[in-house]
Amino acid sequence: MISLQKVTKFYGRLKTLSEVELEMKAGHCYALLGPNGSGKTTLIKSVLGMVIPDSGEIRINNQNVAGQYLYRKQIGYMPQIGQYPANLRMAQLFEMMKGLRPDVKNTDEELIDSFGLRPLMDKRMYSLSGGTRQKVSAALAFLFRPFIYILDEPTAGLDPVAVEVLKEKLIREKKSGKLFIITSHILNDLEDIVTDMVYLFEGSIRYNSAIEDLKTETRESSFAKAIAVLIKNQDLQIKELVTP
Amino acid sequence: MKIPVTIAFLFLIAFTIQAKKIVVSDNSLARVIASAKAGDTIWIKPGIYKTGNLLVTKSLVIIGEGLPTIDGEYKYEIFTVNVKNVTIKGLRLINTGTSSTLDYAAIKATGADDLKVIDNILINAYFGIHISNTSGAQIIGNKISRAQAASETAVGNAIHLWKSNHALIERNQVSGHRDGIYFEFVTNSVIKNNHSEKNMRYGLHFMFSNEDQYIENEFVNNGAGVAVMYSYAVNMIRNLFANNWGSSAYGLLLKDMRDSEVINNRFLNNTMGIYMEGSSRINFTKNEFSGNGYAIRMQASCDGNVFDQNNFEANTFDIATNGTMVLNKMEKNYWDKYEGYDLNKDGLGDTSYHPVNLYSMIVERVPVAILLWRSFMVFLIDRAEKNLPAITPENLLDSKPSMKPYDLLAKSN
Amino acid sequence: MTRMLKYVLQDVLRARFVLFYMVFMMAVTTILFQLDSDPAKVVMSLLNVVLLVVPLVSIVFTTIHYFNSYEFILLLMAQPINRKSVFLSQYAGVASSLCLSLLIGIGLPALAFGAATQVLPLINVGLFLTCIFVSLGFLASSLTRDKAKAIGIALLFWFYFTLIYDGILLWVIYAFNDYPLETPTLILTSLNPVDLARIMMLLSMDISALMGYTGAFFKDFFGSGFGILFSFAMMGLWVMWPLLLALRRFKKNDL
Incomplete structure (x- = not known):
């Protein structure tokens, strides 16, 4: 589905991605983990075409995405921090996003309702709290029923109720065989969802396997603990990791 | 009136007594x-x-009734x-021949002393009134106009005088010709109260003509304005x-002129006033x-002029x-761009004004610099100069500029 | 693209600045017409405004707008839309709203004072300058990711084209005063859109008679069919090259 081949990206002299090789398949949910600055967001943005790699190839459905844009029809993206035109009202934002993709008639507005965004529709974007903005970002990511979901820190800033709403939604969508890429620090939130883990450290992939294998390997029953063990074993410094 | 003229006049009266x-x-x-016969x-x-x-070889008075054409x-x-002594009055003269070798005119006079051409209307003449070797001609109240010609060589002058003296050109309206009024070797004459407009070259063209005056004329919208050249003792x-x-239009072009007076004239909206x-x-x-x-553009070859x-x-x-301009003098003029002050209240500014x-100056030295005209940079140069007048040469100045404009209403109209 | 243009326009108009700009131009034009009954003189005074204010407003507004709509661009870039149309719709939105403000700001009062035909050449060069300096504004924005730096670059562009370039030009003219300079200056002025606009404007007016032989030489050139084509082509190039350069950078920049 998504395949990265020797993807390298420099910011100035800093090598953010170093010959990243990665295959991601439909029906899987990948947890993209790694410390701050390990290249998670850069990797995601490379897939989206927002960051252009210095070398290497990114293929989606066996097509090179460099210079392309139509492949993004299949992607729903929820950014780490949702930045929106400040003066736009929420209703206008949704209307605009729908207006830009008139080919999708049957939009998925379930999250708008379950997040309770409807009463806030005529609020301007600048007046919304960080959490509400995250809800908007999540709703937008699901709006066009994409096949690939890329969620950058989806649970950060959301209240527990909203996290539950989002998780339920993810579980439901997962059943229909879609592909998810999720980065998160808060591993508990992902427990029931992720099937695979990709661990990124200093721009290269240090670990990539199914969660079951990971649990077997580390002899831990909980995902978060398994990871903690992994990190300890492999001496990969993650300081922000929240363990239960 | 001078004695010979008086005698001639008496003769005229004597003729008319027995004239038919x-x-x-x-x-x-x-x-x-x-x-x-002479004197008739x-x-x-009225009619066409x-x-x-029409060759006039005798002193006739030719008068039109109701503007015959x-x-x-x-x-x-x-x-x-x-x-001598011919009068042409009250006629409408139209459509003369055109020739590049013969100066066809509606009225051509040679050696026609005391000719009077009065209140005629001339339309589409090659030359209007063409006078040479004549003393005491009076050209009064004529209207001379013509259709637009292809070029200034395809048309002659409206009133043309050559080698004449003591002429009076008064209250004529001339337009559409090469030059409105043309004087060459014409002395002791007066041009007064004429209106010269839309002529292709000069409204008044004036050469080698000394001791003349022109007073209260209007020269408006002519191709190149008025040229007064190679003469002395001319009062304007x-x-x-x-x-x-x-x-290349001027209000007034003065070339190789000397000892003349330019008083109480108005120079309005010309490319160059003088x-x-x-x-x-x-x-x-x-x-x-x-x-x-x-207002004034002066070549370095000018001296002894006083403004x-x-x-x-x-x-x-x-x-x-x-x-x-060090050899010329400027004093007590009113300059609207002057920003000085007058502490002793004598009506004259206490600091001098630099009119150049x-x-x-840059443009005079490097004409291409005119391309920067109206640019922000030139604006800044002007502002800088006003605050630091030291950057303009010291000799170009009016040391006693007037604080207020003069009331110059004592003029025509 | 047209759909995106609609949203860019909404975004630009929401900022109200464009409206303020239009009202300002309207006020200036009206006041000038009231102060002087001679349309030619009004056009001369307006020319100063157009040559200074229009480039400044266009380039600074564009730069600020670009950085203010960064979120909007981010949002769009996650959608199946190519960068070129995002960029061009941004350009079209900013340029067209500024052009419209200028057109109405000068055109409407001129129409009211019955001088529409006299201001036509002025509006023409004004629109060109707007498009050119919007292009330059995008170029300035694409050169850096820092808003303050970009505004600095934009102001530098403006300063260069309205003042520094002319200073250098005057110095060159003065230094090579002994040579025939008409053709070199003709080329040099074409390399600055503000100078070109000013000269096109001056030559279209009676006042060009004051420019003597040089003016006549230039009028000869710019008055000919080729000269008109040349000046329009030059102005067009000045719209295009910063725009294309900015587009190239925009396509490659990371968001």
Whole structure:
């Protein structure tokens, strides 16, 4: 589905991605983990075409995405921090996003309702709290029923109720065989969802396997603990990791 | 009046006593003129007379009743006068022939002393009134106009005088010709109260003509304005020079002139109010320069000129020169761009005014610099100059500029 | 693209600045017409405004707008839309709203004072300058990711074209005063859109008679069919090259 081949990206002299090789398949949910600055967001943005790699190839459905844009029809993206035109009202934002993709008639507005965004529709974007903005970002990511979901820190800033709403939604969508890429620090939130883990450290992939294998390997029953063990074993410094 | 003129006048009276009045109303006009005796009056009835080459060899009075039309059918000269004491009055003379070798005119006079051409209307003449070797001609109240010609060589002058003296040109309206009024070797004459407009070259063209005056004329919208050249002792008083606009148009061009007076004239909206070269000892007094591109543009070859009590208002450049102007004098003029003060309240500013700005000096030296005209940089140069006047040469100045414009209403109209 | 243009326009208009700009131009034009009854003189005064204010407003507004709509661009870039149309719709939105403000700001009062035909050449060069400086504004924005730096670059562009370039030009003219300079200056002025606009404007007016032989030489050139084509082509190039350069950078920049 998504395949990265020797993807390298420099910011100035800093090598953010170093010959990243990665295959991601439909029906899987990948947890993209790694410390701050390990290249998670850069990797995601490379897939989206927002960051252009210095070398290497990114293929989606066996097509090179460099210079392309139509492949993004299949992607729903929820950014780490949702930045929106400040003066736009929420209703206008949704209307605009729908207006830009008139080919999708049957939009998925379930999250708008379950997040309770409807009463806030005529609020301007600048007046919304960080959490509400995250809800908007999540709703937008699901709006066009994409096949690939890329969620950058989806649970950060959301209240527990909203996290539950989002998780339920993810579980439901997962059943229909879609592909998810999720980065998160808060591993508990992902427990029931992720099937695979990709661990990124200093721009290269240090670990990539199914969660079951990971649990077997580390002899831990909980995902978060398994990871903690992994990190300890492999001496990969993650300081922000929240363990239960 | 001088004695010979008086005597001539008495003769005229003596002639008219026994003279006949011949009335013409048909195509016998040419025959009647040919057969008339000196002193006769030929009275032309209203109508259209298609004729020309009317040779006047005797002192006749030719008068039209109700503006009869004599049509030269674009073939002939109409009147050719070569005798003294002829009067032509009240006629409408149209459509003379055109020739590049013969100066066809509606009225051509040679050696026709005391010729009077009064209240005629001339339309589409090659030359209007063409006078040479004549003393005491009076050209009064004529209207001379013509259709637009293809070029200034395809048309002659409206009133043309050559080698004449003691002429009076008064209350004529001339337009559409090469030059409105043309003087060459004409002395002791007066040009007064004429209106010269839309001529292709000069409204007044004036050469080698000394001791003349022109007073209260209006020269408006002529191709190149007025040119006064190679003469001395010319008085130019209360004239209007307006709207002479074009890349080589002047209100007044003074070339190789000397010892003359320019008083109480108005120079309005000309490309250059006065352009002068090689001119000396001319007094410019109480003139109004307003809305001109350059009020005065003076070549370095000019000296001994005095500018006194003139008003300079709303001109793009007040004075431009390619030299230093050190040999000319400026005093007590009013400059609207002057920003000085008058502490002793004598009506004259306490600091001097520099009428030549730095940018105009640059342009005089490097004409291509005009391309930066109206740019922000030139604006800054002008501002800098006003605050630091030291950057313009010291000698270009009016040391006693007037604080207030002069009331120069004592002029024509 | 047209759909995106609609949203860019909404975004630009929401900022109100464009409206303020239009009202300002209207006020200036009206006041000038009231102060002087001669349309030619009004056009001369307006020319100063157009040559200074229009480039400044266009380039600074564009730069600020670009950085203010960064979120909007981010949002769009996650959608199946190519960068070129995002960029061009941004350009079209900013340029067209500024052009419209200028057109109405000068055109409407001129129409009211019955001088529409006299201001036509002025509006023409004004629109060109707007498009050119919007292009330059995008170029300035694409050169850096820092808003303050970009505004600095934009102001530098403006300063260069309205003042520094002319200073250098004057110095060159003065230094090579002994040579025939008409053709070199003709080329040099074409390399600055503000100078070109000013000269096109001056030559279209009676006042060009004051420019003497040089003016006549230039009028000869710019008045000919080729000259008109040349000046329009030059102005067109000045719209195009910063725009294309900015587009190239925009396509490659990371968001």
